Amino acid sequence: MDILYLLIPLTFLLLGLAVAGLIWSVKQGQFDDLDSPAHRILFEDDADRMPTQTDKPKSDKS
Amino acid sequence: MMQPSNPCFHCGEAVLGQGHTAPIDGLERPFCCIGCQSAASAINSCGLADFYDYRDHTSERPVDPSRSKHSDFGAYDITDIQSTFVTAQPDGTLFFFLQISGITCAACVWLIEQRLSQMAGISQVALNLSTHRLSVTLDPTESAVSDVFFALHALGYGAKPWQATEHHSNLEKLQKDFILRIGIAGVGLMQIMMNTFATYLGDIAWEYEHLLRWASLLFTLPVFFYAALPFYRAAWRDLKSRHFGMDVPVSLALILAFIPSVWATVTESGATYFESVAMFTFFLLLGRFFEFRARLRLDRSGHGLDDLLPLFAHLQKDTGWVDVSSAQLQPGDIVIVKPGEKIPADGTIIAGESQVNAASFTGEFAPVDVTVGDTVQAGTLNADGLLTLSVTHEGKHSSMNHMLQLLEKAAAFKPKIARIADTGASYFVVFILGLSVMTGIIWLSVDPDRAFWVALSVLVITCPCALSLATPVSLTASISAMRQLGALPTNGEALTTLRNVDTVVFDKTGTLTLGQYSLTQQVSRNDNEAYSIAAALEQYSEHPIALAFNNPTELLTAENVTIVANAGIEGWIAGQRYRIGTPAFCATADTKTPPVAAEGAQWIALSQPDTQRHIAWFEVQDCLRFDALQTVQGFIERGIAVHLVTGDPSIQGQKVANLLGIPQVRSGASAADKLAYIADLQRQGRCVLMVGDGINDAPAMSRADVAIAVAQGAELTQHTADILLLNPYIHHILWVLDGSHKTHRIISQNLAWGLLYNLIALPFAVMGFVTPWMAALGMSFSSLLVVFNALRLHRVSR
Numbered sequence: 001m002d003i004l005y006l007l008i009p010l011t012f013l014l015l016g017l018a019v020a021g022l023i024w025s026v027k028q029g030q031f032d033d034l035d036s037p038a039h040r041i042l043f044e045d046d047a048d049r050m051p052t053q054t055d056k057p058k059s060d061k062s
Numbered sequence: 063m064m065q066p067s068n069p070c071f072h073c074g075e076a077v078l079g080q081g082h083t084a085p086i087d088g089l090e091r092p093f094c095c096i097g098c099q100s101a102a103s104a105i106n107s108c109g110l111a112d113f114y115d116y117r118d119h120t121s122e123r124p125v126d127p128s129r130s131k132h133s134d135f136g137a138y139d140i141t142d143i144q145s146t147f148v149t150a151q152p153d154g155t156l157f158f159f160l161q162i163s164g165i166t167c168a169a170c171v172w173l174i175e176q177r178l179s180q181m182a183g184i185s186q187v188a189l190n191l192s193t194h195r196l197s198v199t200l201d202p203t204e205s206a207v208s209d210v211f212f213a214l215h216a217l218g219y220g221a222k223p224w225q226a227t228e229h230h231s232n233l234e235k236l237q238k239d240f241i242l243r244i245g246i247a248g249v250g251l252m253q254i255m256m257n258t259f260a261t262y263l264g265d266i267a268w269e270y271e272h273l274l275r276w277a278s279l280l281f282t283l284p285v286f287f288y289a290a291l292p293f294y295r296a297a298w299r300d301l302k303s304r305h306f307g308m309d310v311p312v313s314l315a316l317i318l319a320f321i322p323s324v325w326a327t328v329t330e331s332g333a334t335y336f337e338s339v340a341m342f343t344f345f346l347l348l349g350r351f352f353e354f355r356a357r358l359r360l361d362r363s364g365h366g367l368d369d370l371l372p373l374f375a376h377l378q379k380d381t382g383w384v385d386v387s388s389a390q391l392q393p394g395d396i397v398i399v400k401p402g403e404k405i406p407a408d409g410t411i412i413a414g415e416s417q418v419n420a421a422s423f424t425g426e427f428a429p430v431d432v433t434v435g436d437t438v439q440a441g442t443l444n445a446d447g448l449l450t451l452s453v454t455h456e457g458k459h460s461s462m463n464h465m466l467q468l469l470e471k472a473a474a475f476k477p478k479i480a481r482i483a484d485t486g487a488s489y490f491v492v493f494i495l496g497l498s499v500m501t502g503i504i505w506l507s508v509d510p511d512r513a514f515w516v517a518l519s520v521l522v523i524t525c526p527c528a529l530s531l532a533t534p535v536s537l538t539a540s541i542s543a544m545r546q547l548g549a550l551p552t553n554g555e556a557l558t559t560l561r562n563v564d565t566v567v568f569d570k571t572g573t574l575t576l577g578q579y580s581l582t583q584q585v586s587r588n589d590n591e592a593y594s595i596a597a598a599l600e601q602y603s604e605h606p607i608a609l610a611f612n613n614p615t616e617l618l619t620a621e622n623v624t625i626v627a628n629a630g631i632e633g634w635i636a637g638q639r640y641r642i643g644t645p646a647f648c649a650t651a652d653t654k655t656p657p658v659a660a661e662g663a664q665w666i667a668l669s670q671p672d673t674q675r676h677i678a679w680f681e682v683q684d685c686l687r688f689d690a691l692q693t694v695q696g697f698i699e700r701g702i703a704v705h706l707v708t709g710d711p712s713i714q715g716q717k718v719a720n721l722l723g724i725p726q727v728r729s730g731a732s733a734a735d736k737l738a739y740i741a742d743l744q745r746q747g748r749c750v751l752m753v754g755d756g757i758n759d760a761p762a763m764s765r766a767d768v769a770i771a772v773a774q775g776a777e778l779t780q781h782t783a784d785i786l787l788l789n790p791y792i793h794h795i796l797w798v799l800d801g802s803h804k805t806h807r808i809i810s811q812n813l814a815w816g817l818l819y820n821l822i823a824l825p826f827a828v829m830g831f832v833t834p835w836m837a838a839l840g841m842s843f844s845s846l847l848v849v850f851n852a853l854r855l856h857r858v859s860r
Contacts, residue, residue: 022245036191039168
């Protein structure tokens with residue numbers, strides 16, 4: 001159980017990093033828009049890259 | 063959602079008559095008006111028709127984009143005007159924010175960002191769905207700022223320059239603050255829970271438990287001192303104002319749980335309750351954050367005066383006409399106002415004659431004739447002539463500001479909204495504090511070691527969390543249900559007050575009526591052809607009558623169009639000269655006298671002056687909304703007294719009242735009269751709901767107990783309203799009214815549950831069977847139940 005003496009300071013370090021990351025991202029404005037990211041993932045803006053029926057599926061070897 | 067049988071592909075409203083069609087993504091689609099059709103065609107031609115698959119709300123009906131030309135936005139390319147909102151970056155690009163109107167869902171974000179990315183020279187574009195604010199970085203050598211405005215307009219969205227105000231930056235700071243505090247409380251909570259569970263799970267050597275306690279103490283520090291700070295601040299404010307809100311017991315519980323736990327850790331005795339501190343902080347912050355977000359959503363509309371004044375004015379200088387921003391105008395300046403432009407400052411006409419539309423002031427849309435020597439007011443619309451003005455007041459002294467002052471005074475007299483939960487809960491708080499102290503004193507004589515912890519459990523388990531959540535959560539759910547009906551409550555309490563309303567006061571023009579000229583009768587040989595010719599000509603006019611002709615079946619193009627002030631329009635269509643306007647203007651050899659016009663109605667003529675042929679008579683007038691009768695009857699059925707107060711001095715007010723069965727009518731009321739009317743009713747002990755649309759309704763609306771602004775009303779009016787109606791159906795007000803009753807029912811249930819829970823838990827806590835962590839758990843569970851009950855309000859009933 002003496003490992004706790006190492007692990008607990010380690011959690012402090014990790015959590016400190018996590019909180020620093022949070023502060024950084026909040027300051028960056030990453031949380032300014034909480035509404036649209038949930039929808040954005042659903043928009044297909046790569047339609048031009050999608051294979052059409054006439055395209056043959058590419059095999060791995062080509 | 064109630065769907066019309068033949069919905070417009072763009073805005074979803076019923077397509078009346080023949081309507082319009084246009085091919086979208088290969089399929090012929092129906093549209094209700096040219097505005098929707100041209101917006102959809104623009105979207106389609108940019109290859110963005112996927113928009114219609116992505117969106118989950120129908121779009122707002124746009125003002126016909128094809129009526130605007132690129133040059134309408136040319137002023138945004140003037141350096142003087144750009145300097146108010148554009149920042150030049152070191153690399154030569156321009157950066158600016160725009161406030162976008164007409165956004166209904168996330169697909170709009172996609173559409174706008176895709177469309178602008180297609181434009182040359184735009185290196186960054188991002189639209190924030192929460193604030194409806196668009197940020198653009200643009201290379202001025204490739205695209206002009208006005209191009210952005212024009213592109214947005216073509217898609218059917220409105221855009222105006224956005225400047226940061228203190229209010230906005232405060233809200234933004236608050237949101238960031240919230241997220242940071244919630245994050246820190248969450249991280250702390252998880253870690254402290256982990257530590258605490260180790261001690262729950264059976265035998266642990268004292269040495270290690272001691273270590274874990276110290277670790278928990280350290281993790282609690284940022285939660286207690288940083289994350290929970292807003293509660294202490296609010297509690298302090300409450301204490302100073304002697305009004306006991308929720309924050310006093312919350313802060314007390316936090317402090318009383320934290321300090322002894324620290325003591326226990328340092329002296330290596332007793333028990334610690336760090337996890338309770340963290341859990342409590344985290345969940346309460348989360349609740350507050352959701353409430354804050356609901357309020358934030360409502361903050362997009364209206365900034366008052368700025369929106370009513372035009373951005374720029376044509377000022378006469380020694381060198382000629384210069385476009386300057388309206389704010390710079392000084393008394394004595396000479397400006398010209400072109401047809402269709404808003405008047406930039408109060409002034410006296412020194413040349414020209416025209417009709418001025420003061421709808422944004424008086425709510426009456428019929429324009430007033432003005433000529434040399436008349437005074438005109440800032441913010442009113444110059445309909446059809448070229449005017450030269452001598453400015454008499456600079457912007458901040460304009461007559462519009464007097465309206466704003468009236469408004470502010472009225473708002474100060476608004477009856478206090480009953481905060482049922484707060485008054486109830488604040489007695490409860492005092493009761494709990496007393497009970498906790500008494501429990502502690504009694505336990506001191508029974509078992510002094512446990513006395514403190516038992517008292518704390520009483521405080522935590524009875525913490526009126528469920529009680530305090532009962533109202534805000536129900537209101538939030540109810541607000542979201544209202545939004546589905548197209549009604550946007552700007553404050554939750556309005557919904558609880560709406561339940562008590564026993565008197566409703568309607569404005570006439572624009573509220574019970576459409577507030578614009580509609581075609582009510584047509585006398586001609588070939589109706590469709592005559593109408594299409596009229597529409598082609600009227601397209602060039604800013605006169606309100608033009609709106610009656612916005613739905614032609616056939617699109618004709620008029621050329622060499624001239625607008626004659628106070629008379630009509632002349633233009634060439636397919637090689638023929640046509641005139642539309644007053645009977646005198648269109649008089650031909652074979653013109654018969656027009657049919658007798660109904661009160662409030664007006665006949666306009668269409669003729670071919672070259673062949674001296676009369677083609678058609680059109681009767682235009684303001685029409686009642688199709689659901690006006692249904693709405694008024696609905697109020698009467700619910701036992702609510704209906705009044706009509708209108709600024710229109712004519713007999714029209716009485717006529718509308720008779721038609722709709724409204725017993726009390728007051729005609730020719732000014733903004734101050736309307737305000738006095740409402741105040742009078744309130745003095746008689748009435749709880750008054752005011753429904754209006756014009757700026758002249760604004761003071762009365764801010765005085766009324768609850769105010770509803772109808773769609774397309776003036777922005778200032780929307781700002782003072784408690785509930786905004788986003789669609790043109792006023793009968794939705796009845797549903798909102800019923801919804802407020804349902805909301806009240808759910809709130810009562812929630813309060814009852816909160817009380818019941820406390821009554822059951824209290825005896826156990828007083829007797830010392832409950833430890834603080836159990837209390838924290840019980841409290842959270844009880845709160846969850848309240849939340850789930852409230853979510854039932856999401857289901858919309860109509």
